[in-house]
Amino acid sequence: MESLTKRRIGAAVVNLMVNAVIVNVLEETVLKRVKRPVIRGIVTQSVVDVVMETVQLRLTDGRTVGSRVMGLRVVSQDDQPLKTTQILKRIAYREVFTAGKFFKDRQRYLEDASVLPEDEFAKTRVIREGR
Numbered sequence: 001m002e003s004l005t006k007r008r009i010g011a012a013v014v015n016l017m018v019n020a021v022i023v024n025v026l027e028e029t030v031l032k033r034v035k036r037p038v039i040r041g042i043v044t045q046s047v048v049d050v051v052m053e054t055v056q057l058r059l060t061d062g063r064t065v066g067s068r069v070m071g072l073r074v075v076s077q078d079d080q081p082l083k084t085t086q087i088l089k090r091i092a093y094r095e096v097f098t099a100g101k102f103f104k105d106r107q108r109y110l111e112d113a114s115v116l117p118e119d120e121f122a123k124t125r126v127i128r129e130g131r
Contacts, residue, residue, distance in 0.1 A: 005113035007070040008126060014066030015053070023048050050091055057087045071130070077123045090122035097121075 023045050031044060056064040062074040062082050074090075076082050094117075101117040102109055109116055115125045 004072075004126065004128065005110055007072055007128070008113055008116075011064065011066035011070040011072055014069050015064050018065050019045070019048050019052055022052065050088075053091055054084065054087050057082055058084055067126075071128055072126050073129055074119075074124050074126055077125055082124065086122045086124055090118045090124055093121040094118035 026044060026048065031039070053064060057074055060068075063072070067073060074082060076086060098117045114127065119125050
Protein backbone atom coordinates (compact mmCIF):
# COMPACT_ATOMS: atom_id res chain seq x y z
CA MET A 1 0.00 0.00 0.00
CA GLU A 2 1.38 3.37 -0.99
CA SER A 3 2.23 5.98 1.64
CA LEU A 4 -0.57 8.31 0.52
CA THR A 5 -3.11 5.50 0.97
CA LYS A 6 -1.91 4.92 4.52
CA ARG A 7 -2.03 8.63 5.23
CA ARG A 8 -5.60 8.90 3.92
CA ILE A 9 -6.66 5.99 6.11
CA GLY A 10 -4.95 7.57 9.11
CA ALA A 11 -6.64 10.91 8.43
CA ALA A 12 -10.04 9.19 8.21
CA VAL A 13 -9.46 7.46 11.55
CA VAL A 14 -8.48 10.73 13.25
CA ASN A 15 -11.55 12.47 11.77
CA LEU A 16 -13.80 9.65 13.01
CA MET A 17 -12.40 9.98 16.53
CA VAL A 18 -12.85 13.76 16.57
CA ASN A 19 -16.40 13.47 15.25
CA ALA A 20 -17.23 10.73 17.79
CA VAL A 21 -16.18 13.04 20.63
CA ILE A 22 -18.38 15.82 19.24
CA VAL A 23 -21.35 13.46 18.84
CA ASN A 24 -20.95 12.20 22.41
CA VAL A 25 -20.81 15.74 23.77
CA LEU A 26 -23.91 16.68 21.75
CA GLU A 27 -25.79 13.61 22.94
CA GLU A 28 -24.90 14.23 26.58
CA THR A 29 -25.80 17.91 26.50
CA VAL A 30 -28.22 18.93 23.78
CA LEU A 31 -29.83 15.65 22.75
CA LYS A 32 -30.36 13.90 26.07
CA ARG A 33 -34.05 14.85 25.92
CA VAL A 34 -34.48 13.20 22.50
CA LYS A 35 -35.93 9.74 23.07
CA ARG A 36 -35.80 8.38 19.52
CA PRO A 37 -32.72 6.18 19.05
CA VAL A 38 -32.74 6.72 15.28
CA ILE A 39 -32.16 10.43 15.71
CA ARG A 40 -29.55 9.95 18.40
CA GLY A 41 -27.69 7.14 16.68
CA ILE A 42 -27.88 7.69 12.96
CA VAL A 43 -28.99 11.21 12.18
CA THR A 44 -26.70 12.91 14.69
CA GLN A 45 -23.59 11.05 13.53
CA SER A 46 -24.33 11.67 9.84
CA VAL A 47 -25.08 15.35 10.30
CA VAL A 48 -21.98 15.92 12.44
CA ASP A 49 -19.78 14.11 9.90
CA VAL A 50 -21.04 16.16 6.94
CA VAL A 51 -21.03 19.50 8.76
CA MET A 52 -17.59 18.98 10.32
CA GLU A 53 -15.95 17.93 7.06
CA THR A 54 -17.59 20.71 5.05
CA VAL A 55 -16.72 23.44 7.54
CA GLN A 56 -13.16 22.23 8.04
CA LEU A 57 -12.38 21.83 4.33
CA ARG A 58 -13.95 25.18 3.51
CA LEU A 59 -12.42 27.24 6.32
CA THR A 60 -8.98 25.63 6.57
CA ASP A 61 -8.05 25.54 2.89
CA GLY A 62 -8.73 21.85 2.25
CA ARG A 63 -7.64 20.40 5.57
CA THR A 64 -9.53 18.50 8.25
CA VAL A 65 -8.06 17.73 11.65
CA GLY A 66 -7.07 14.28 10.39
CA SER A 67 -5.53 15.55 7.19
CA ARG A 68 -3.50 18.13 9.12
CA VAL A 69 -2.20 15.41 11.44
CA MET A 70 -1.28 13.22 8.47
CA GLY A 71 0.15 16.05 6.34
CA LEU A 72 -2.52 15.98 3.62
CA ARG A 73 -4.64 18.55 1.84
CA VAL A 74 -7.64 18.34 -0.51
CA VAL A 75 -7.28 20.60 -3.54
CA SER A 76 -9.37 21.29 -6.62
CA GLN A 77 -8.07 19.72 -9.85
CA ASP A 78 -8.28 23.12 -11.56
CA ASP A 79 -6.09 24.72 -8.84
CA GLN A 80 -8.94 27.01 -7.76
CA PRO A 81 -10.03 27.21 -4.11
CA LEU A 82 -12.35 24.38 -3.05
CA LYS A 83 -16.00 25.21 -3.56
CA THR A 84 -18.68 24.14 -1.11
CA THR A 85 -20.45 22.26 -3.92
CA GLN A 86 -17.28 20.25 -4.59
CA ILE A 87 -16.98 19.37 -0.92
CA LEU A 88 -20.61 18.27 -0.69
CA LYS A 89 -20.37 16.27 -3.94
CA ARG A 90 -17.24 14.58 -2.60
CA ILE A 91 -18.93 13.62 0.68
CA ALA A 92 -22.17 12.42 -0.95
CA TYR A 93 -20.38 10.35 -3.58
CA ARG A 94 -18.09 8.79 -0.98
CA GLU A 95 -21.00 7.82 1.25
CA VAL A 96 -23.12 6.33 -1.55
CA PHE A 97 -20.96 5.04 -4.41
CA THR A 98 -17.25 4.91 -3.58
CA ALA A 99 -17.12 1.43 -2.05
CA GLY A 100 -18.52 -0.24 -5.17
CA LYS A 101 -16.35 1.69 -7.59
CA PHE A 102 -13.26 1.27 -5.42
CA PHE A 103 -13.57 -2.53 -5.28
CA LYS A 104 -14.13 -2.77 -9.04
CA ASP A 105 -10.79 -1.09 -9.72
CA ARG A 106 -9.03 -1.29 -6.35
CA GLN A 107 -5.54 -1.90 -7.73
CA ARG A 108 -5.59 1.42 -9.57
CA TYR A 109 -6.77 3.31 -6.49
CA LEU A 110 -4.27 1.58 -4.20
CA GLU A 111 -1.43 2.52 -6.55
CA ASP A 112 -2.46 6.17 -6.80
CA ALA A 113 -4.50 7.23 -3.79
CA SER A 114 -4.35 10.91 -4.72
CA VAL A 115 -7.59 10.55 -6.68
CA LEU A 116 -10.20 8.13 -5.33
CA PRO A 117 -13.69 7.75 -6.85
CA GLU A 118 -15.14 10.62 -4.79
CA ASP A 119 -12.28 12.84 -5.94
CA GLU A 120 -12.91 11.98 -9.59
CA PHE A 121 -16.57 12.87 -9.19
CA ALA A 122 -15.93 16.17 -7.35
CA LYS A 123 -12.86 17.07 -9.44
CA THR A 124 -10.55 17.16 -6.42
CA ARG A 125 -7.34 15.42 -5.44
CA VAL A 126 -5.39 14.85 -2.24
CA ILE A 127 -1.79 16.00 -1.97
CA ARG A 128 0.90 15.73 0.66
CA GLU A 129 1.73 19.06 2.23
CA GLY A 130 5.10 20.45 1.27
CA ARG A 131 5.27 18.59 -2.03
